[in-house]
Amino acid sequence: MSVTRSGPAITADSRTVAPVPGRAARVMTRPPVVAAGQGLSAPAAIIRHAVLLITGVLILVPFVWMVSLSLKPPGEIFRASFSFFPQQWYAVQNYTRALTEAPLPQYMLNGFVVCAVILIVQILVCAPAAYALAKLEFKGRHLLFGLVLIGLLIPHQVLALPLFILGYQFGILNTYAALVFPFVVSPFGIFLFRQFFKAIPDDIVHAARLDGLSELAIVWRIMVPMALPAVIAFSIFSVVSHWNDLFWPLIAVRDENLMPPSLGIMAFKNEEAGNDYGPLMAASTLIVLPLAVAFIAAQRWFIEGLTTGAIK
Structure with a gap:
């Protein structure tokens, strides 16, 4: 003024x-x-933190209960009064049975293989597609991006039947390929990478072109390294989603040696006849533990990857 x-x-x-x-x-x-x-104001801040605290407690209660039950003998699991620490420690017996009475290590290995292959293929497909939508000018770009947004709105379960028929015609059912091929293209991955790539100045792309780099070289040597937080955030989303996926593996595979953790835990429950919940909760804890460790280790990059592309 x-x-x-x-x-x-x-x-x-x-x-x-x-x-x-x-x-x-x-x-x-x-x-x-x-x-x-x-x-x-102070009352508003107190209310906000109270809501966040209550929400966090409600989310954590099932996991705390799961860990507690994995430490208890059968006689203490159905007691009317709840206590986190058992009167008689039964952790060694429960976790030993979880690892030996069902091929839990094989289930977890299957999960690691499937999630790793899906993640690598998704990045290979989503990063160039997102770069094209963010930095290249061509006819139909906005239409294609609209189709990506529509893909975000369609539940994966809607496509289960045509994907099952397609897998049957290709002869890949009951194989690792059956667990991978429906997730090769991720609309969420394209959307997330595009938003992050749009935040990168165009001058960087122009300078790379003047240096003689091809468009694919710009994607893998410049854009993806600069978008590392987005890659980490998407990796966590992808791994958690497919590690916990039960619907598609239940349709695609029948061989116990190919079952991922979510489907393998059901086979474990059937073997236990649903009566001994201690080993079942121990197996569930072992399955959840890698995801919790990975998220805690990558939490800073996860938050940065979700927020950077939204800030212009």
Whole structure:
């Protein structure tokens, strides 16, 4: 802001001082920028943190209960009163049975193989597609991006029957390929990478082209390394989704040696006849543990990958 009068205004340190006749000089400054959340009153802040705390507790209660049951003998599991620590520690017996009475290590190995192959193929497909939608000009680009958004809205279960028929015609049912091929293209991955690539200045792309790099070289040597937080965030989403997927493996495979953890835990429950929940909860804890460790280790990049592409 400025005040119009005869004589120059005095400017210092981004503040404009304009003498006004008959009153003291008035200093006009820009209003301070308040960060998100700092303007809340004390009661509002307390309510917000209370809601977050209650939500977090409700989410964690099933996992705490699962770990607690994995430490208890059968006689303590169905007691009316709940206590986290058992009176008689039965952890060694439960976890030993979880690892020996069913091929749990094989289930987890299958899960690692399937999730790793799906993630690698998805990045190989989604990164160039997202780069084309973000940085290249061609006819139908907006239409293609609209189709990607439509793909985000379609539940995967809707496509289960045509995918099953397609897998049968290709003869890949009851193989690792059957667990991988429906997830080769990820609309969410294309969307996330596109948003992140759009935040990268175009001058970087132009400079790379002047250096003689091809479009694919720009994707893999410049864009993907700069979008590492988005890659990590998408990797966590992809691995968690397919590690926990039960619907498609239940349709695609029958061989116990090919079952991923989510389907293998059902076979374990059937072997246990649903009566001894201690080993079953121990097996569930072992299946959840790698995901929890991976998320805690990559939490900072996960949050950055979700927020950077949304900030212009």
